[in-house]
Amino acid sequence: MQPKRWLFENLPSDEQISSLSKEINVSNVPATLLLQRGVSDFESAKAFFRPSLSHLHSPFLMKGMDTAIDRLKEAIQNQEKILVYGDYDVDGITSVAIIYGFLKKIYGDVTDEKNVQFYIPNRNTEGYGITKEGLAFAKNEGIKLIICLDCGVKANEEIQQAKEWGIDFIVCDHHLPDEELPVSFAMLNPKQKGCNYPFKDLSACAIGYKFLQGFCIRTGTSERNLHYYLDLIALSIAADLVPMVGENRILSYFGLEKINIDPLPGVKALLNLIHGYGKKIGVREIVFSVAPRLNAAGRIDNAYNSLNLLLASSEQEANELARTLNQKNDERRNIEQIMMLEIDEILKKSNSKRKTNVLFNKKWHKGLVGIAAAKCVEKTYLPTVILTHSESENGDLAVGSARSISDFDIYKAVESCSDLLIQFGGHKFASGMSMPIENVEKFQERFENVVTKNLEKEQLIPPVRVDMEIDFSAINQKMFAIIKQMSPFGPQNMRPVFVARNVQLFSPKIIKETHLKVQVRQGTSLFSAISFGKASFFNQINTKSRYDIAFLISENHFRDKSYLQLEIRDILRVD
Incomplete structure (x- = not known):
């Protein structure tokens, strides 16, 4: 196994x-974990x-909320598109x-069928953000108000163009803005x-929720109409990997509750296919x-299949769309598998002294470069950029995605190569970019030099973040019940990771x-354990040796019985 930093x-x-x-009547272990979480x-x-939805902050504390609500009210009253x-x-x-579902649900009786429409750009032909195709669609349809979500905060030119056409923008975005904001x-x-x-x-979906929450309060609309969509917020928060604290945790708590009790038809249909x-x-x-x-739909085709699934009102419609989506995911997996085999072949021939992977193949699928970059980081634990070919008005481009390792700011590294790029964006651990295809080799070398200069040696060792050290004797159902809560x-707010010292491994x-x-013993305490993806350690286990292990605690269910099980994250031989 690759060595790790604890x-x-x-x-x-x-x-x-x-x-x-003493104050909340728990043992020292959960008390420690709770204090670490504030x-x-x-x-x-x-x-x-x-948690309670009443703990959410007032939406009117958000800058621009009153203006956004007034503009939406005006659009509805005037029957604007x-x-x-x-x-x-x-x-x-x-x-x-x-947003679309709420407006159609609440105002469907006072709005024309085409008064509220939706648009999601095609990842492969249009790219991210407010696109010229999207703006042209809005202009041709006579749209007067665009509510854009999860994009728009840096679309200065596009929103200026829309304004000149008489189209207003309400931007609901969670990405970090530039100094100059668009004229929304x-x-x-x-x-x-x-x-x-x-x-x-x-998350952007949660900002959309806050917008509608403020709208409900201002218009006297029952917020129960909004709670119908809580499962969507749970999906967005989990998928976008935003911090699971504060309002995100509250909204996720109730969103997951709804998913497990009364999900939207589309969510239920998808879960039926996946897990039953x-x-x-x-x-x-x-x-x-x-x-x-x-x-998957947005990666290899367009995202409308996914959107229509989430908006489905009947079980039959939802089931049909869920099957289509599952087929798209199978197709995505097949394409991805071929890409990864090709990437593995390139990695085998690459210079082992390099501190980065910058790989280009004009045949790789544009919608899957981000996944491929993430998988490449898992394999090599090096900052990685995966590039493919794209045609544009300005000629042939290389477009792609970057993914980073823990604690290294890949956005800054990409920014250091900005003179070679046409466009780039992202955050500390992920970035997207495009460049003239003739700049690929220059970018490879510049990126390698920038990363090598700024990367500390220890950063190339994958970390395992540990909450605390414990003895097996402290592990019991009562403690685990508190952890589950x-x-x-x-x-x-990650699952707690523990370290136990001087442990025996056997069977x-x-x-x-x-x-x-494997079975693990410390003193008289014995647990069954599993270590995912660590089969290579099998031949290194010596039952007479002692080990330190980093692990999580989970619950395994078998034949109507449940028992505590350890999930081993790392193993270190100590004798």
Whole structure:
């Protein structure tokens, strides 16, 4: 196994642990975990374990909210044509679905069929953001108001063009704005300067929800009509990997509750195909099963199949669309598999001393370069850029996606090559770009040099983030029950990872060719454990040796019985 760095979270003081343990009647382990997550007393513990929609901040704290609501009210009263415009990923699709679905549900009787329309650009032919094709569609349809979601914060030229055509924009975006904002009629983005909204990390769909929440309050519309779409917000937050804290955690909690009790027809149909409806769904299932299928349509075709699924009103319609989406996902997997085989062949021949992967093939699928880059990082643990060919008005381009390793800012590295690029954007761990095809080799070398100069040696060792060290004797059903209540888990509220020292491993087995199943003992405490993707460690296990292990605690269900199981993240031999 590739060696890893164990990074331990700071531990609270003994006094803090003891105080919280007594105040909320839990053992020291969950008290420690809670303190690490900002829970320090009875009231904060109550808010953490018993979230409520009433804990959400007032939408009117968000800069631009009053202006946005007034403009939407005006458009509805005047029967103006409205276009709901969004990105082609899960956050964008769910954002469009919640705004469009709400408006049609509440105002369908007073709006003409074509008064409210939607538009999602084609990833492969148009690209990201407000596109010229999207604007042309709006102009031709006589649209007077565009509500754009999960994009638009940097679309200065496009929104200026729309304004000249008499089209107003309400931008609902969560990406970091530039110094100069577009001339939109209203901007809803907690990250913009001068916005005092207390929570900055909402998904775009959650910003759309806040917009509609404010609209409901202002117009006297029951918010129950809005709660109908809570499962969409849970999908967006999980899929977009935004921090699972604050309002995101509250909205995810109730969104997951709705998914498991009364999901939208389209969500239910998709779950039926994946797991069989009835199995409890959490963030993990959304990230690894639901989101890839919703994204698949936009990656290899267009995102309308996914959007129409989420808007489906009947079981029959939803089932048909879910089957189509599943087929698109199978097609995506097949294309991706071929791409990864080709990438593996290139990696085998590459210079082992390089600190980056910058790979180009004009035949690779434009919609899958991001997935390929992420998988390449998993294989090599190096900052990676995957590029393919795209035609444009300005000639042949190389377009692609970059993915980073932990704690390295790939956006800054790409920005250092900006003179070679036509366009780029993104954040610390992911970026997208386009460049003249003749600049690919120059970019490869410049990017390699920039990363090599700024990358510390230890950053090339994958980290395992550890909450605390414990003995097996502390692990029991009561402790695990408290840990389960700390969900939903996600960035900044991850499942707790523990370290146990001086552990014996025995009875190893390889499961499904890639996973390692093993028994673990510390003192008199014995657990079954599984280590996903660690079958290669099988031959290294010596039952007479001692090991330190980093692990999570989970629950395994078998023949109507359940028992605690450890999920091993890393193994370190210590003798």
